[in-house]
Each structure stands twice: as C-alpha cells, then as structure tokens.
Amino acid sequence: MLLSGKKVVIFGVANEKSIAWAIARLFHEQGAELAITYAGEAFEKRVRPLAESINAVAILPCNVTSDDEIEAVFRELGSLWGGVDIVIHAVAFANKEELKGTILNTTRDGFATAMDISVYSFLAIMKAAHPLMQGRGGSAVTLSYYGAMKVFPSYNVMGVAKAALEASVRYLSEAVGPDGIRINAISAGPIRTLAAAGVNGFHHILNHVEAKAPLRRTITQEDVAGAALYLCSDMAAGVSGEIHYVDGGYNVIGL
Numbered sequence: 552m553l554l555s556g557k558k559v560v561i562f563g564v565a566n567e568k569s570i571a572w573a574i575a576r577l578f579h580e581q582g583a584e585l586a587i588t589y590a591g592e593a594f595e596k597r598v599r600p601l602a603e604s605i606n607a608v609a610i611l612p613c614n615v616t617s618d619d620e621i622e623a624v625f626r627e628l629g630s631l632w633g634g635v636d637i638v639i640h641a642v643a644f645a646n647k648e649e650l651k652g653t654i655l656n657t658t659r660d661g662f663a664t665a666m667d668i669s670v671y672s673f674l675a676i677m678k679a680a681h682p683l684m685q686g687r688g689g690s691a692v693t694l695s696y697y698g699a700m701k702v703f704p705s706y707n708v709m710g711v712a713k714a715a716l717e718a719s720v721r722y723l724s725e726a727v728g729p730d731g732i733r734i735n736a737i738s739a740g741p742i743r744t745l746a747a748a749g750v751n752g753f754h755h756i757l758n759h760v761e762a763k764a765p766l767r768r769t770i771t772q773e774d775v776a777g778a779a780l781y782l783c784s785d786m787a788a789g790v791s792g793e794i795h796y797v798d799g800g801y802n803v804i805g806l
C-alpha cells in the first residue's frame with residue numbers, strides 16, 4: 552500500500568462522479584486516513600454517505616470562499632491528527648452565463664468569483680495547511696485543464712483561472728518546498744461531471760478529444776486518481792511544481 556497511515560484531506564467531492572471521489576476511494580484502498588469536506592449544507596446529503604462508506608474520520612463543511620471555514624477544517628484536523636500529509640484541491644466554479652459565448656461575456660464580479668473559488672482557495676487552503684504539513688514529506692495536488700494554455704470554446708474565464716492556478720502551483724512549490732512539501736497539478740482531459748456540465752457545448756470537446764487524442768478515448772476519474780496516487784506517494788518524492796497531463800495525450804497533437 553502506497554499511502555499507509557497517511558492523513559489526507561480532500562476538497563471537492565460533490566457526488567459519485569466527482570474526480571475527488573475517485574481519488575478518495577483509491578487513497579482509502581491504499582491505506583490513507585481521510586477527511587472529506589463538502590461545499591455547504593446543500594451538498595452534505597450526497598457527500599456524507601459517500602464519505603462514511605470509506606470510513607472518513609472527519610466529514611466537515613467548507614465553503615472555500617470563507618477563511619473562517621478553511622481555518623476551522625485545519626483546526627479540527629490539527630486536534631484529530633496533529634498533522635496532515637496530503638491535500639487534494641479539486642474545486643472550481645464560474646457562473647454559468649460566463650461559460651458560454653466568448654470571454655467578452657465576463658463581468659467584473661464573475662471574474663472575481665471564478666478566481667476566488669478556483670484559484671485563491673488553493674492558496675488559502677495551503678496557507679492554513681502549511682503549519683500542519685511541515686517536515687512530514689507532504690504533498691498537495693490541484694486539478695487543472697488544458698484550457699489554461701489553449702483556447703477552448705466556452706471555457707472563457709475558467710481558462711484564465713486555470714492559468715492562474717498553474718502559476719500558483721509553481722509559486723507555492725517554491726514557498727513550501729524548503730519545508731519538504733511538494734505541490735503539483737494534474738491537467739485532466741474532459742470528463743462528464745457536475746462542474747463540466749456548466750460548460751456550454753462540453754460534449755463537443757469530449758467528442759473531439761475522443762477522436763483526436765493519441766489514445767483515441769477520453770479519460771476517466773480513475774485515470775486521474777491513479778496519477779494523483781503517484782504524485783502524492785513517495786514514488787514522486789522528487790517531483791514538485793509540475794503540471795502533469797492526464798489527457799490521453801491530447802496536448803501533444805498539433806493537427
């Protein structure tokens with residue numbers, strides 16, 4: 552088992568299709584002890600039974616727009632575990648109206664919301680996690696998309712947010728690396744989830760990737776979980792600041 556006894560907190564489980572849920576299940580199978588957070592009361596009904604099914608030791612509310620709620624999570628984990636080894640950040644949001652048409656639809660408020668929930672939340676979480684992760688050989692992984700690098704229809708402000716998230720991975724890796732903490736991102740290919748359903752015409756992107764990616768298929772939540780396991784285990788002890796593609800190879804294709 553690659554994660555025996557590791558203390559893991561996961562942000563981003565909404566339902567059984569969530570990428571974070573596939574990661575939670577695999578990490579549980581690999582011997583990790585898990586804390587699962589949910590975005591607010593509306594999500595608890597769905598998330599609690601999932602978390603209980605893998606014996607999560609803590610199931611905590613955390614709307615990532617609230618510093619108080621983020622701090623409360625790590626206070627609780629500090630008293631429960633005394634330290635944290637692994638953080639999974641699989642959280643993103645943009646208003647639906649801004650995930651259609653062009654980026655010219657972006658409002659000032661919509662931009663701030665997308666950046667706050669999809670980017671700043673990772674910095675805020677790592678700020679709160681940092682004191683609990685020092686000197687344990689810890690690791691954090693966030694989720695990005697190729698829309699950070701290239702233009703995809705309707706992805707708009709979320710592409711800008713993912714570009715900022717990927718830059719944050721590099722800056723964070725430098726900030727916490729001296730304390731033995733590694734920071735990486737997985738750039739996942741398109742997968743049908745709740746978040747993806749918000750992107751207008753998402754099925755066109757899926758069909759295109761399926762036809763053009765070297766592997767001639769789209770990827771699964773389990774494909775992403777496998778890469779997260781590698782990045783969070785000692786197998787990747789020398790890896791930090793990376794954006795690791797799990798996209799069937801789609802990003803290498805020119806035409």
Ligand SMILES: NC(=O)c1ccc[n+]([C@@H]2O[C@H](COP(=O)([O-])OP(=O)(O)OC[C@H]3O[C@@H](n4cnc5c(N)ncnc54)[C@H](O)[C@@H]3O)[C@@H](O)[C@H]2O)c1
Pocket residue numbers: 562563564565566568569570571589590594613614615616640641642643644668694695696697738739740741742743744745746747
């Ligand atoms: N599905 C894809 O095609 C795809 C591809 C590449 C990257 N990603 C990224 O993977 C991550 C997980 O998304 P997913 O596809 O599993 O969808 P998902 O909808 O299951 O997960 C998104 C999560 O963000 C959480 N969230 C949103 N606002 C929040 C807030 N204010 N506070 C706390 N949590 C909040 C939701 O509760 C949900 O759990 C996201 O960062 C997404 O951008 C997804």
